[in-house]
Amino acid sequence: MITRTTQDRDRAIHSALEAARWAPSVHNTQPWSFAVSGGEISLRADVERKLRMGDPSGRELLISCGAALFTIRTALRCEGFEPIVRVLPDPDRPSLVATISLGEAADADEHTRALGQQIERRRTHRAGFTDLPVPERLVDALTREARAEGAKLTPVGSPEAVEIVAALTRAAQAAQSADRVLTLEVIRWARPPGSTRTDGVPADAYPRSAAHTDPYFAQRDYAWRHEWGAEVGQEQTTATGVVALLTTRGDTREEWIAAGQALQRVLLDACAHGVSAAFHTQALEMYHLREFLRQEVCGHEYPQMIMRLGITFDDGHSVRRSLPEVLG
Known part of the structure; x- marks a missing residue:
């Protein structure tokens, strides 16, 4: 014992x-x-x-x-x-x-x-990926990881469906970029070079100009009207990777928490196999686009996360608040 x-x-x-x-x-x-x-x-x-x-x-x-x-x-x-x-x-x-x-x-x-x-x-990736493929057996394993936490991870297989998700992401990003208040909320969490803040997205953790994947998945514009962000080797990081949707049957607070647990379980297992994730939540922040995804792409399940999975050799950089700062 x-x-x-x-x-x-x-x-x-x-x-x-x-x-x-x-x-x-x-x-x-x-x-x-x-x-x-x-x-x-x-x-x-x-x-x-x-x-x-x-x-x-x-x-x-x-x-x-x-x-x-x-x-x-x-x-x-x-x-x-x-x-x-x-x-x-x-x-x-x-x-x-x-x-x-x-x-x-x-x-x-x-x-x-x-x-x-x-x-x-584990780090969040905010650009394209290399052309190295994500093994199908790993994608299958990641779907089992999500299922173990009460959520569903579905790789988007058809090029047509991938284009739909990419187009909705572009539409949402364009609409949000035109909304000054929303834009200011996003860049509130963008850290300028040399910042000592311990939250938000560091300047070297997002590209100064987004890599154009095919199809193009719009990135958050953390460098809005600034010369912030990292230079990305476009010729090396333009692959889209595997597009996947994390969904739940319902849309309650309990299921949002379950989706978060499933997400982290998937991300840690992916990281253990050298695979990173890029996230695209813009369309999920707009009711009509999220509902379109639910009905037309997600089999009437509720989309909680849109992600791309792929391989990158960029280690990335992140920051966190200290333990005393998060203890209440």
């Missing part, structure tokens, strides 16, 4: 919180805070970091928090504890996303450890 001491428990909680800081979030807003009471972690949504124009419902905020929740679960398992999770446990505290307590002591399996090793290595 495996036994764990109070010191083991405290070390596991500390490791889990350190890991949770590295979860992905829209524009790297890091919209979460944590509290610890005894052997229980509380994960809370930080509504002050919600995108009030782009994400008024808080859907992307809760997807981000769901990714942090899966990260905590994985880190606790790597530390030898089985997490006991309660999602949205208190209707009177809507910002309380989940509580996580430490259950029985158990050694993590090889797959869980492999995921845990990628938590701080």
Whole structure:
């Protein structure tokens, strides 16, 4: 029988919180805070970091928090504890996303450890990919990973469907770029060169001018009216990669959190195999375009994330707030 001491428990909680800081979030807003009471972690949504124009419902905020929740679960398992999770446990505290307590002591399996090793290595990619193909067997494995968390990952197979998704992304980006308030909200999270901020998107983590994939998937214009961003070797990074949709059957807060957990599980497994992801949420932030995707492309399931999966040799750069900053 495996036994764990109070010191083991405290070390596991500390490791889990350190890991949770590295979860992905829209524009790297890091919209979460944590509290610890005894052997229980509380994960809370930080509504002050919600995108009030782009994400008024808080859907992307809760997807981000769901990714942090899966990260905590994985880190606790790597530390030898089985997490006991309660999602949205208190209707009177809507910002309380989940509580996580430490259950029985158990050694993590090889797959869980492999995921845990990628938590701080994973990076969001914001350009095109190399021409190296993503193995079909890996895509199949990623669909199983999403299913294990209650979501569905569907690679978009036909060129016609890929073009539809790309066209909707371009349309949404064009509409949002014409909206000054939305644009200002996006660039609020774009860090200029030399910035010491520990949130948002660093200047060397997005291209100064987007690589034109075929079909073209429009990128967020973090360099709007500035000479910010990294120079990208266009000849090396123009492949689209595998386009995939993450969906859920319903569209409740619980399912948004489940989508976030599925997303992080997929991303960590992809990273373990040398595959990165680029995200395109523009069309999902516009009701009519999201509904079109749901009915015409997603088989009436609700699209929660649009991503491209591919191989890049750009390690990228990211920043995170320190643990004291996210402990409340």
